[in-house]
Amino acid sequence: MSHSKAENLHFYKYLCYKIGTEKVVRARRLNYTCKDFISSNKFFDEISSGSRGEGLDLEGSDFDIMSINYYFAVYESEKDALQDFGVAFVMDTEETMPESEKDALQDCGVVLVMDTEETQPCFTHLRVTNYNSLSSCIKQVMEQHRGHNLLSSELYKSQLCKQISLICPNLIKIHGPCLSDKGDYMDFASCLKCDKWVFQAQPWISRSRLTWPSPELISKITSCGVLFVPIGNKGSINENLQWRISFSIAEKILIYSFSHTQLLCYALLKILLKEIVEKEKVDGSEKDEDLKGLLCSYFLKTLLFWISEETETSVWRPDNIIHCFTACLKRLIYCIEYSTLLHYFIPDNNLFYLRFTNIKHKNILINILKKSCETGIQIFSLSKTLHRYKRFPNKQRRSESEVDQLIKEISGFNFHNNPSTIRVSHTLHTLLHHCKTGLSKGIFFLSLSLGYQRIARPHLDIANNKQLYKNYKHDLSHLLVGVHSDALSGWLKLASYFCLQKNHFASIEIINNCLSKCTDDKISVGTELLPIIKLNRKQKHELKLVAQEKLTLVLKTKILNPVIFAIKSSVIPTELKLEARVNFVPTIFDPIAYAHFLHFLCCYHQQDFISCGHCITQLLKTSMVSTTPIGPHDIVEVCKTSQILLGIAYQIQGKKSLAKKMFREVAQCDKNNTTSAALRLAQL
Structure with missing residues (x-):
């Protein structure tokens, strides 16, 4: 037809x-590229894969994260390993070495050589060449096979699962080569890398083809090497010892070239x-x-x-x-x-x-x-x-719908994409220097603005006024960059900082300015887990008016991101520090509810109890309507954390019965104890 x-x-x-x-x-794709770039370090490289990493966000799209573990180095042959590490590694001659050299070997990691003699195409054994220099912990994931020490894919996954379960109990399970969350939303694969293009795939480089992929693309792909994921050939006798050769990096490059x-x-x-x-x-x-x-x-x-x-x-x-x-x-x-x-x-x-x-x-x-x-x-x-x-x-306004989609994609993703280390300043310089389009510059800058909100860390108790002032300038400068992320969250972080510095007048001034921005044209967002944004008529009209403006300007003036405090944040109010200690996850609040709570704290410290009552009233109204999602279906909604804020405010006022009521309501919904509600209830 x-x-x-x-x-x-x-x-x-x-x-x-x-x-x-x-x-x-x-x-x-730029969102995930930025996330990968920031999340990686000298020990691990993170690669977003799956449908979302490829640029698709379909019904039920999976989100896969591949983390390259650089403690393990894979080579095609002992000859290749010898060139990088020398005889001691490849021949495993530790017994004849001085203690100082043994310690140095332990710090260098695990050297592995591919062995495909007994495996099907696309699978390999990984033989350990420096077994004697390894720690007992690493040796626990090794198994003997035909006189060789092999890295067991099954034991590798099991050990990783145990380690992650200590941080995220009841949320991790083994799923193929990956670890998955309980809701099967995300797959995490810890993989190993060989920097060379393996011999089994050499014919791919020169085989006959029309025009795709181009020689330049082939060269780029082969320079990236290959990965190894912990899963064996199903039904094989030694399935638990085998690793699958993965071309995920190559496949992602090919998809991007479509x-x-x-x-x-x-x-x-x-x-x-x-x-x-x-x-x-x-x-x-x-x-x-x-x-x-x-x-x-x-x-x-x-x-x-x-x-x-x-x-x-x-x-x-x-x-x-x-x-x-x-x-x-x-x-x-x-x-x-x-x-x-x-x-x-x-x-x-x-x-x-x-x-x-x-x-x-x-x-x-x-x-x-x-x-x-x-x-x-x-x-x-x-x-x-x-x-x-x-x-x-037939006549759909493309520019208007495209801006709508871009707003949803970028704002719905970015606030979880927060770097939390000092690398952020170097990353900002590197990324912006290499950006070729306004879109990439905007996405990277917005993401890194969020990073600067989190960069501040607790400082040691220092009596030196000069050092105190230096720390103050450091934190303040980072938070000032962070105000560019959206309409509210960055400013509220700054207000929190002034509140901790006992500069309550400055904090209240910022809060009042923030609350004055909370008009009907503003767009509240969740996380990248639930990025769907419902726009009312006024919001759509505003987007139509700014369709020709820079996207960064739209996001800075129209988007309301939740307020997120990193673990051990130096700008979270003292009254909320218990939240961060309950679980090893960031603390997340609805921006409007948090603004009223922070206003309450400032007024309370100034003994302005009449204004405190007004703040409580506004916080009560907000906690009843706040429904911004913060994660998967089994995590408490932001409206519940808003109730915690209300309960804390009641507790500060001495209204224990009302505080208990708030904490009890949240605790009943919080099956995984992701908030402090149960702990606070027990303390009353």
Whole structure:
């Protein structure tokens, strides 16, 4: 079935509206790039992956974090390791070494060499070459196999899970090569790295292809090396000792090189799989779990890589998007029929080998996909994301909707993306120096402004006035940079600082100025976990007026971020320090509720008890309407932390019965003890 150019373009515009324009996708990627850059250090590199890391934010999109552990160094051969570390490491000759050299070896980490003699393509053993120099803790994740000490993928994950569980109890479980939270929102994979492009993937570099990927892109990819994730070949005898070779960095670079049409085709396949195929009822019963597990996003990504390599880039045009999607779907059906989908980098590994052993489920899957192919894009009327395609107007104001999306993406993400170390100043200089677009400069600056809000740390008790003044200037300068993050939160951090310095008049002046900004046109946001923002008519009108303004100006004047205090923050009021000690997580408050509470504290310290009563009244009103989310479904909402603020205010006033009531209400909802409510209730 042929489709007109107008129909293709209309569908393309609808996809941009629902999935994101090129600029919106770029903003998502810049957010995660900034997060990765700031979160990394000399011991670990963080890489955002999964759908969100690729720039997609679809229904049920996963968020994967890969953390490269540099304490472990992987080499293809002993010869390569020898060049970097010398004979002592590779030959494990510690017994003949002086004690000083033994200590030096222990500080250098674990040297591993790949061993693929007994493994399937895409998998390897990692043999330890410096076992004798390792600590007993590291040796606990090693196992003997055929006279060699191997790093066990299973023991590595188990030990990591135990360590993280000490910080986040009951929130971590092992899921494949990853550790997942209880709600399956996020996957965390601790991986190892080999800086060289491994020999199994060498043929990929020079194999015959049309125009994609370009030689420059291939060179960039191979220079990044490969990763190793802790999971073995399923069903293998030594599965627990094997590691899978991962090309996540390479795949992310390839996805980023996609044209927007290619990316939208990838998104369409994901939507088809998650919202139509996996929701299909089999034989009149509820959805079949076996059918659900037959395909995954990684297979769709691999399929797109092969098709892109075999197709001229000129084919991937907005006015040809329906044909491109149909071609991808037909190729997927072909691959399933013949149970063949080769790994993109190591074709010796057939991803569909023994995948469809249940012939009944295989045929059902093929029939569903063939029906989808025959129906065409009308099949998406059954999906949750794209079911309103027919109602989409031909003349949609793109600039207005794009600004709306950008506001949601950036403001909904940024406040969790807070750096908390002194690296922030160096990062700011580096990132801004390399920024080429206004969008990237804006995102990096806003993110780093939030970082400067958190940079201040408690100082040691110092009697030296000169040092005290130096510390004061240091903290104040950082907080002044932090006021540029949004309309309120940075200013409220500054007001907190003045309150702690007993400069209550300055604090009240800032608070009153903040509260005067809380008009109907302001947009309150949650976190990147729940970034959906509902805009009222006045807010949409304001966005329309500022659509041509710089995005940073819009965010600085229209967005209300929650107030977040880092653990051991030097600007959190003394009355709230118990919150940070309850759990190893930042303390988060609704900005308006916090403003009224801070106003109450300042008035109380000035013995202005009439104003205290007014602040309590305003705080009570705010705590009843504050519903800004702070995280997954099992974490207490900000309205509950607003009730804690109200309870503390009552407690300060000596109204214990009212304070108990507030703390009791929160404690009953706080099943995971993420607030101080239960502890405060016990103390009364």
